[in-house]
Structure formats: structure tokens, C-alpha cells
Amino acid sequence: MAKLSRGDSFPDVALESPDGSRQLRELWERGPLVLAFERHFG
């Protein structure tokens, strides 16, 4: 998969919380998001 750049649409993936699935679109529509995709727990 190619890397994304400034100006590209962010993929609207669903992520997990203990309370269920969270769609990213619902989060960024509320305001800007900083998404830190982390390495393993450590």
C-alpha cells in the first residue's frame, strides 16, 4: 500500500474501543485529530 501525503483523504477505518467500534470519520468531523499509530506495547 502506498504512503499517503498531505492533502490526501485519510482512510475512514473503524478502530476498536472496549465499548465497540469507533469510525474515524465521526472523530475528525468533531475537530482536528492527531492520530499516533504506535509500535508494539513497549
Place this chain on the structure above:
Amino acid sequence: MGEDHEEIRSSGAEVIGVFQYEGQKVKNFCRQQGAPFECLGDPKLEGYSALGLGKGSTREYLGPQMLKRTIGAMGKGHMVGSPQGGDISLRPGTFVVGRDGKIVLAHYNADAADNASREAVLEAVREAAEQPAA
């Protein structure tokens, strides 16, 4: 990211930490670490894949540069835990997304320790905060 959380929030953005595990495991980990931001899980790596976050070499995350940074982080009080089933070779990345869903900042770590600079993230957050809603 934790240290900069308040400054980012006061600039108008929310911070989400994304990990390679299921939601409850991620929440437990973040609570244990005292993370001041929301943490979500991506156990199927759909987000990592869609963003093109690739794998680094073994030398990258076990090499001297990473060791140096790990010791530096521990010196600041950040303890390193053991991997719990995730893919240790998967590189991290940091993204700032505006209300329109467009990327304002895309930082792909060149290696496991190459995090986005605080200044770049804050500048992108301020820019995103000025955008009108979609």
C-alpha cells in the same frame, strides 16, 4: 506524545493513540501507562495497512541507535515493556487530520525511533484548527 498532549488539545485537536491490539487490551495498557489521551485498537491492522505503514528491518529496532533512544527514554522515566503479540517490526506514524478528512501532516517514521517533531505536529494542528468544517 503524552508530554505534548495538553498543548495539542489547547490548540484545538484531540489525540488518539492507535495500537495493534484489541480494544480492552489497549485501554488497559494506556491506563497502566497513564496516557492522557484516548487509545484505540487496530488488531486487524486495517489502519496500518491503509496508511502504508510498513515494516522495518531487524537492525532498525534492535540496533544501536534504537538502544540509545530507548535508554534515553528510560532516563526520562518511560519504562519499556515487553511486546505482547504485536508486530514489533511495524513502523509507527503520526498523522494530523482536518475536519474535512484531509491529511495536514503525514509523518512516517524512517525508523522505530524517528517520531514526528513536536513543532511539526503543533503547526499542523493549528492549521487544521483554522479550517472550516466540511
